[in-house]
Amino acid sequence: MTLPLVDRLNVRADTAMPIYLQLEEQVAAMIADGTLGAGDTLPAERHLASALGLSRNTVQRVYAALRRRGLVMAHGRLGYVVQKPAAVSGINRLKGFTEEMMALGRRASSRVVESAVVTDRSIASIFGLPSETEFLHLVRERYGDGTPLAREVAWYNIEYCPSLAQADLSGSVYAHLASHGAALGHCEQSIEAAFPNAAESAVFGFTSPMPCLLIKRRSFDQKERMIEYVEGLFRGDAYTYRMTLEA
Incomplete structure (x- = not known):
């Protein structure tokens, strides 16, 4: 360090x-x-x-x-x-991409495609906030050991963490939130099958569209305030979720 x-x-x-x-x-x-x-x-x-x-x-x-x-x-x-983490990727607890890669023994990296403070009426509706609310709009390509694995499009309510707008977000956004008093507490997440569009296929190096995993997540801090809405498209040929269910 x-x-x-x-x-x-x-x-x-x-x-x-x-x-x-x-x-x-x-x-x-x-x-x-x-x-x-x-x-x-x-x-x-x-x-x-x-x-x-x-x-x-x-x-x-x-x-x-x-x-x-x-x-x-x-x-x-x-x-x-x-401690060295167990090499298991799961959705039974809240993790970011960086932690997922660490758990799998891979080196995580990102390329920031877009980072801007915007207003968006549709996104404000998802957060349940007025249409004039400002959000950080963040688009990133995520890599594991240099291989493109995901393209994420995310919005963050910067009222609760204004420093996000100026931060270097090529690493872990969740780590930044935690160190600035907005650690996440839980999320609501869905996973569905989807095909990539032309831009996403180009990121993944696909010559023709292949099935992917579309993960949508709403994340809340420990005060139950919604901090993040993200849609991440993960390539289906190189990314697997595992989970443990208890009776």
Whole structure:
């Protein structure tokens, strides 16, 4: 990492989210986008607490939550280290593309095709907001190990995270949201079969249209505010969803 972990953490006083949860989500986002890789050592509880001006109990709570999520593991005198994720892609919990690729052992990358603040009456209706509401319109091509896997068209309600409009969004949008007090809590997602249009076929390198997966997602933060609406077209010959269902 270019900066130590403590310099990347942002404890906010202008949000109702508890401090331990802010830190948990920020560290989890760094693991998801590869800022923290498998085997990286996290600061000792006492050192991190001192550097952030927090109680040791708060940091202990953060590390305990990350351990329960399978993101870190205890490693003797080293304290906690980032754990290598299981190579399973699933839809039973909220993940972004970057985290999906990480779970599959692939390197995620993106090309931003369009990023602009716009008004759109149809999108405002999806969010249940007035037609004059401004959104960040983001179009990206997503790659796994350099192979084009998806084309995403997304809209974000920038009222809750204005910094998105100026951020570098070639990485994880979810990591940016988490580090700016708008960590996602849940989503409503649908998956259907679809054929790519000419522009999408060109991105995927198809000489003729092939079946793809169209994923539509509405994402909400932990205050139940709708933050994101995204439509992502994933190539069916190179992308698979797996999930575990419990009775």
